[in-house]
Amino acid sequence: MRLPGDWEMVVGLEVHTELKTATKMFCGCANHFGSEPNTNICPVCLGLPGSLPVLNEHAVDLAMAIGIALHSRIASSTFHRKNYFYPDMPKDFQISQYDLPINSGGYLDLPDGSRVSIERAHLEEDTGKSTHLGGTGRIHGADRSLVDYNRSGVPLVEIVSGPDIRSSAQARAYASELRGILIATGASDGRMEEGSMRIDANVSVRKPNAPFGTRCEIKNLNSLRSLQRAIDHEALRQIELIEDGGTVRQETRHWDENLGETSTMRIKEEAEDYRYFREPDLVDLDPDQRWQDRIRASLPAMPAERRAKLKARLVSPAQAQLDAVEVVIDLGLESFANAAIDAGADPALAVARAANELAAGIEDLKNLSAEAFSATLLMEQRGELSATQAKTVLGELLASGGDPKAIAAAMGFEQLSSDSLGATVARLIEENPDEWTRYREGDEKLAQFFIGQVMKITKGQANGKAVIAELQARR
Amino acid sequence: MKTAQSIAREVQSGESSASAELDNSLSAIRARDEELNVFLYVDEEGARATAASIDERVARGEDVGPLAGVPIAIKDNMCQTGIPTTCSSKILEGWRPPYNATVIDRLIAAGAVPVGKTNLDEFAMGSSTENSAFGPTRNPLDPSRVPGGSSGGSAAAVAANMTPLALGSDTGGSIRQPAALCGLIGMKPSYGLVSRYGLIAFASSLDQIGPFSKNVMDAAILLEAIAGHDPLDSTSLPEPSPSLVAHVNDGVAGKRIALVRELVEGADEDVVISVNRAVEALKDAGATIVELSIPEFRLGLSAYYLIAPAEASSNLARYDGVRYGLRVDAEDVAAMNEATRTAGFGAEVKRRIMLGTYALSAGYFDAYYGQALKVRTRMIDAFKRAYQQADLLIGATTPSVAFAFGTKTSDPMSMYLSDVFTIPTNLAGEAAVSVPFGTGEAGLPVGVQLLGPGRSEAQLFAAARVLEIAEDRS
Ligand SMILES: [Zn+2]
Numbered sequence: 049m050r051l052p053g054d055w056e057m058v059v060g061l062e063v064h065t066e067l068k069t070a071t072k073m074f075c076g077c078a079n080h081f082g083s084e085p086n087t088n089i090c091p092v093c094l095g096l097p098g099s100l101p102v103l104n105e106h107a108v109d110l111a112m113a114i115g116i117a118l119h120s121r122i123a124s125s126t127f128h129r130k131n132y133f134y135p136d137m138p139k140d141f142q143i144s145q146y147d148l149p150i151n152s153g154g155y156l157d158l159p160d161g162s163r164v165s166i167e168r169a170h171l172e173e174d175t176g177k178s179t180h181l182g183g184t185g186r187i188h189g190a191d192r193s194l195v196d197y198n199r200s201g202v203p204l205v206e207i208v209s210g211p212d213i214r215s216s217a218q219a220r221a222y223a224s225e226l227r228g229i230l231i232a233t234g235a236s237d238g239r240m241e242e243g244s245m246r247i248d249a250n251v252s253v254r255k256p257n258a259p260f261g262t263r264c265e266i267k268n269l270n271s272l273r274s275l276q277r278a279i280d281h282e283a284l285r286q287i288e289l290i291e292d293g294g295t296v297r298q299e300t301r302h303w304d305e306n307l308g309e310t311s312t313m314r315i316k317e318e319a320e321d322y323r324y325f326r327e328p329d330l331v332d333l334d335p336d337q338r339w340q341d342r343i344r345a346s347l348p349a350m351p352a353e354r355r356a357k358l359k360a361r362l363v364s365p366a367q368a369q370l371d372a373v374e375v376v377i378d379l380g381l382e383s384f385a386n387a388a389i390d391a392g393a394d395p396a397l398a399v400a401r402a403a404n405e406l407a408a409g410i411e412d413l414k415n416l417s418a419e420a421f422s423a424t425l426l427m428e429q430r431g432e433l434s435a436t437q438a439k440t441v442l443g444e445l446l447a448s449g450g451d452p453k454a455i456a457a458a459m460g461f462e463q464l465s466s467d468s469l470g471a472t473v474a475r476l477i478e479e480n481p482d483e484w485t486r487y488r489e490g491d492e493k494l495a496q497f498f499i500g501q502v503m504k505i506t507k508g509q510a511n512g513k514a515v516i517a518e519l520q521a522r523r
Numbered sequence: 524m525k526t527a528q529s530i531a532r533e534v535q536s537g538e539s540s541a542s543a544e545l546d547n548s549l550s551a552i553r554a555r556d557e558e559l560n561v562f563l564y565v566d567e568e569g570a571r572a573t574a575a576s577i578d579e580r581v582a583r584g585e586d587v588g589p590l591a592g593v594p595i596a597i598k599d600n601m602c603q604t605g606i607p608t609t610c611s612s613k614i615l616e617g618w619r620p621p622y623n624a625t626v627i628d629r630l631i632a633a634g635a636v637p638v639g640k641t642n643l644d645e646f647a648m649g650s651s652t653e654n655s656a657f658g659p660t661r662n663p664l665d666p667s668r669v670p671g672g673s674s675g676g677s678a679a680a681v682a683a684n685m686t687p688l689a690l691g692s693d694t695g696g697s698i699r700q701p702a703a704l705c706g707l708i709g710m711k712p713s714y715g716l717v718s719r720y721g722l723i724a725f726a727s728s729l730d731q732i733g734p735f736s737k738n739v740m741d742a743a744i745l746l747e748a749i750a751g752h753d754p755l756d757s758t759s760l761p762e763p764s765p766s767l768v769a770h771v772n773d774g775v776a777g778k779r780i781a782l783v784r785e786l787v788e789g790a791d792e793d794v795v796i797s798v799n800r801a802v803e804a805l806k807d808a809g810a811t812i813v814e815l816s817i818p819e820f821r822l823g824l825s826a827y828y829l830i831a832p833a834e835a836s837s838n839l840a841r842y843d844g845v846r847y848g849l850r851v852d853a854e855d856v857a858a859m860n861e862a863t864r865t866a867g868f869g870a871e872v873k874r875r876i877m878l879g880t881y882a883l884s885a886g887y888f889d890a891y892y893g894q895a896l897k898v899r900t901r902m903i904d905a906f907k908r909a910y911q912q913a914d915l916l917i918g919a920t921t922p923s924v925a926f927a928f929g930t931k932t933s934d935p936m937s938m939y940l941s942d943v944f945t946i947p948t949n950l951a952g953e954a955a956v957s958v959p960f961g962t963g964e965a966g967l968p969v970g971v972q973l974l975g976p977g978r979s980e981a982q983l984f985a986a987a988r989v990l991e992i993a994e995d996r997s
Contacts, residue, residue, distance in 0.1 A: 091622050095841050097615065097723040098602045098624060102757050129837050131883075135856055140840035187856065195845070323883035325892065328728035328834055330757050 049216060049280045051253070057283040058252045058260055059213035063226055064206050065236040066174060066244040067110045073173045073203035074101030074143070081242050085196035093201035095138030100329050107203035108150070111171045112335060112343045113233040114205055115151030117350055118166045124334035125150040125170075127327040132320070135187075136176035136195045144172035144206075146324045150333060156209075156229070157352060158221045159374075165210035171333075174202040205235065211250070211260065216279040220272050223247055228351035228378055240270050247275055251282045252296070261286070262296040266303050266310055278303040282310050351377050358382050361395045369396055372403035381406050387418035393425040401425060405439055409446035416445045424452040431514030437461045461509060469502070469510060473518040476501050488523050495519060524684040527593045527741040531634065534592030537581060541574035541592030541636055548594035548638055551685045559661045561679045563599050564607050565639035570594070573636045588634030589744050589768075595630060596680035596689035599640035600647055601732070602721040603627050610723050611655035612645045614867025615848045624721020625756070626690060626732055626749045633748035638686060641676025645869045646839065647697055647725040649673050650941040653932055654871045662705060664967060668925040671701030671941075674735070678705040681735045688745050689735040694725050695827050696920075696945025698733045699957035703920035703970020706959040708742045708987060709735050711945075713977040714952035715760040717746070718753030724838040726831035727758075729949040739958075739988040743767040746980065760978070770981040771988050776809030779913045780986070785820035786918020786944050786972065793963030794919045801960045801971040802917060804993035805986065813913055819905035822898045823946040828939060829882045829895035830950070835872075836879030842867060874935065899950050906951045910976045915986055919944050920957040920970030944972060953977050958987045960994055 051057060072079050075092035091099040115122050128146035149170035156164050177199050182191030207226065213219045227245060230236040238245050247270075252263035266282055269275045281303075286296050301310040349357075355377045362369055376382050381402045388398035406413065406421070424445065428438035433456060444455050476498055477484045487494035495516055502510045525533075525544075533539035549567060556562055577592050597603065600610045602620035604627075609615045623631075630637060644654035652660040652675025662670040663683035670679045674691030678701035681689050691698040693711035702709025710733045717732040724730060734745040744767075751764030782802055787795050806812050844850035844863030851862035868876070882891035909916060921941055931938040948955040954977065957970040971990065975983045 091620075094846065096602075096620065096622070096847070097608070097610075097618075097841070098600075098620065098721040099622075100720050100756050102755060131837050131840060133840065133843060133857070133860055135843075135845045138841065138846065140843055141837050193856065321885045323837070323880065323885075323888075325833060325837070325883055325888075328726075328758075329724075 051283060052287060054256055055253050055283075055287050056214060056256055057216075057279070058211050058254060058263075059216075059219050059279055060211040060250045061209045061213065061219060061222060062206060062248040062250070063223065064204050064246045064248075065114075065230050065238075067107050067203040067205060067235055068237055069104055069106045069110065069203055071104055072201040073104050073107050073171075074201055077201065079202050080198070081244065083198055085194075085198060088198045089200070093138070094197055095200075101143060101327075103330060103333065104203060107171060108333065108335060109343055110203075110233065110235040111150050111169065111205050112340060113347055114169050114207065114230065114235050115154065116340075116344050116347060117229045117233050118151065118154040118156055118169060118207070120151035120154035120166060120169055122151055122335060122340055123148065124332060126332050127171075127330045128324045129327050130322040130324055132322055134175065135193060136178045136197075136200070138176065138197060138200055142173060142175065143327055143330070145170035150335075156222060156225060158218065158225055159352070159355070160218070160221060162218060164212045164218075164222050167208045167210055169205055169207040172204050172206060174199050174204050176200040216276040216283075219249065219279050220276045223272055223275055224378070225351065231380060232348055232350055240272070243270060246270060249275060249279055249282075251279055251286070253283050253286045253290070262298050264296065264298065264310075265300045267300055267313060269303055274303060274305055277308060278310060281308065285310065354382055358385060358399070361386075361389055362399065363395065365396070369399060372399045375403040375407055379407055379410055384416075384418050384421045388422040388425045391422035391426060393422060393429060397425055397429065401438070401442065405442045406446075409443065412446040415447065415449040416442075420445050420450075420452050427452060427456065428511070431511045431517065432456070433461055434509055434511035434514075437509055437511070469514055470518055472502055472505055472510075473498065473515060473522070477522060487519065524687060524737070526738055527590065527687040527736065528744060530593050530687060531589060531591040531744075534577065534634075535581060535587060539592070540581075541577040542571070544592050545570055545574040545594055545636055545638065548686050551683065552638070555663065555683050555685070558666060559663055559679055559683060560658050561641055561660055561676050561683065561685060562596070562639045563609060563611065563642050563657055563676070566603075566606055566637065569606070570636050570638045573631070577634055577636065588632060589748055590630065590688075591634035593635050593688060594638045594686045595635045595745075596639060596641045596677050596686040597627070597637050598643055598674050598677045598689070598691050600643060600692060600723040600725075601626060601690065602723070603637065603640070606640060608640065608723070609657070610646045611643045611657055612842075612867065612869070612872070613656045613849060614842045614863070618848045620721075622721065625718035625753045627721065629749045635688070635748070641674075641680055641689065643676055644673035645872050646723070646835070647673040647692055647694055647730075648835070648871050648875055650696070650700055650938050651926075651928075651931065652676060652701075653928065654869055656869055659928060662925050664706060665925060665965065668927050668967070669704065671704035671921070671925065673697040673701075675701050677735050678702055678707055678709070681705070681707055681737060687736065688741060690732055690745075690749075691735055692722055692725075692730055692732050693945075693949065694729045694731075694831060695949050696942040698735065699920050699945050699955060699970065699972060700941055702735055702957040703959070703968070703972075704925040706968030707735050707737060708739055708956065708958060709733065710742055710746060710956040710980070710983070711948060711954060712746060712750065712980055713760070713954045715756075715758050716750045716765075716954075716978070716980065718756040718759050720753055720755040724834075726834040727838060728834060729827075729831055731949075739984050739991050740768070740771050742956075743771050743984045765978065765981060767981050767984055771984050773981070773985040774808055775805055775986050775989050778810045778915065778982070778986070779813060780805050780810045780915045780917055781813045781815040781909060781913035783820070783909070783916050783918045784814065784816045785818065786916070789943070790919045790922040791924070791963065794921070794923060794969050797961035797963065797969035798917065798919050798971055801958075801990055804990055805917070807993070808989045810986075815909055815912060815916070817905050817909055819898075819902050820947045823902060823950055824939060824943050826895040826898035826902070826950060827942075827946045828878065829891050830899065832875040832879030833882045833892050833895075834879065836876045836883065839868075839872065839876055871935070902947055902950045903952075906947070906953060906976065914975070915979070915982060916974040918972050918974070920972040921945075924963040924965070924967035924969060948974055954980050954983055956983045956987050958990045960990050
């Protein structure tokens, strides 16, 4: 979307990601989404009197992995208490990092070539989750509020970008690339719909080269689509306000996905005073060089590098193929695509089948081996399976695993190969002498006629290329 | 009354039994608890079951542990599964923790029998036990006077022969000061020596659990049983429990002990006389005595009354009526929080929450909390310098003997001054012990304080034992 006139938006994002640790940040409770409310709890994550936090080292591993992937500087850091009252925060303070975060500085390069700076990526604990019944569904005016503390104490990393983003599309690309990095490092599953990745956007507008305008913070955007829409809406709102002679007020705003607009949540008359001070129940976090090196050495390739490698295997790719590569990288499917290409499959076919069929069956990916995927694609390429059949075989492999040849045989697909297809084509030539003559005289359109007939007889199971091969063999 | 050491020996040998010792303890409690208000809760049923199981284990020939069958009183700011734990505050009334503090687990493992929870100044904020929501505790030696605080109930339990041992917690002197006022041994161990897991926090960077007893050996046995690394407390020292009992009789020959001018400054004359007599006794036992001035000690009180309330303001935020304890209903959550806290906290707790909130607030942080942290660093450095010249330091524990009820309640500053000699040790995270030595006004005991660097508990007990022997002879 283009902003009216020469207005420019200035956006910075704060991304909270839950870390994929087995246990919570400061206790041994399971870090698991979707359990019965208040079942993954103990004195520590309930903040019971007398309980004390003990840092989960794996959370530190993952935070450092994120920092390394974002080219941050890892330093000796401390934990602080952020003090404020809220019912879903059992201690009425949150353990977070303040002036000395574990990761400072860094940057993220986007696929379009732009670079967004990273200010910091620090560790903190998540709060519980409130559900407000009655009223508007918000805490004010609710009849009852229920709190689930399963999420309380789940480790989070908050990644704060610089105010470098200039369009909602760039914001979306940043969030998407960051999500890919979080998944690649193993730090997060990146499931925005489950709240394991949540985004706050700081949005302001200005004229070119003017100082930054007053910003508003839009809280808790939980999809890439919401992020993009909310930023556009907020920038336009601010521009309209200013052009009508008003001024933007610094405030926190709430995005309503259904209404497609932001509304005031709370006004920041002055900076909130969280009375940060060093958490006396924890010691300093000072990962030594060996610890850092171990994490650095264990990091797999990041999406940008993997994307470049896979694109390089495509011969003069069309836009659709490049888009397919994005999907394959985002979902981490390139090991399948690469294996198939290595085995001799057409790179475009390998990327397309991975981006479509594998992406659709991603939940069942564990049933499918790269070998079976490659073998299926080669069968399709050799004409032993039609495109439709190949997709069916892949679907079956994802559902229950097995050997593609055996599946094709069991489904009766194999009859179509070789002899039986040849016999069908020969019979059709006999039954349609006029069409055959015209085809032989060079009317290529008639190939489609024969393919259509073969499809009718085989109920769509034949491979078009194989039919053409049979026709040409008899021409 | 028998010592803890002799009870454990007799229970283990079959000469006595845990159940019989518990009966003695329970009858002593029945005899004087109404008058003294020592216990907030006596867990008779639980204690009887624990004692019975110890007796069964002894009968089976098992080694029950160094505290076999010894009844012990627990300050009511330590969590024990299923036992009401109040911190002497209305805000926690009715709450029963679902877990044991690490010290409780270790006591049970050592064969001790926790008999109940003792009174304290609300959330350990005070020096007389007058700040309890459940009424003050009286000093068993003179019921018209305070037992000291905040661990006044635990001190009184031992002084009144209700239990030979008790646990207290010391944030600015809350073990040593009541030990002095009740004529007991009371130690604040080095920060991190005893796990704080399950100790309800007042000021996390200062709090430390420690023993009360009538003699040095019993305190050493108790501390050795509860000390040592705990993976549940990140600030716990990495080492296992130190060897203390074996060193109680090491003496002080060849040790350099410094009398610190600031640790007697402003003390009553009878207190100063006792300290000087203690110095002579140590010299007679072969110690070299030097005199030192550590002017930084004068800054301790002001730094403490910023750091401790600051941490408390955050630690006590969780008492909001949402999950446990008192809830006073109101029209919305924020109003409920406010009504609950207004009704649930006493005046001194509110005062300190406000002080601490102010000290941490934007615009004041640097001038108050930040400045106090700098003083704390200077205090640590000052101790370090002192320990280049001496192995241990000596002074008074408190400026006076036990005072009468109501004499300091109207003026918080005069109450705060009770802790002027004990606070430096907490700020530096080091160790100190109060030893009864001599008497003062009205024949009441005087506490002499021995201070040592981190992990000097064995040396401190050895020096305390020298004073104990000298006192027995006099
Ligand atoms: Zn937990």
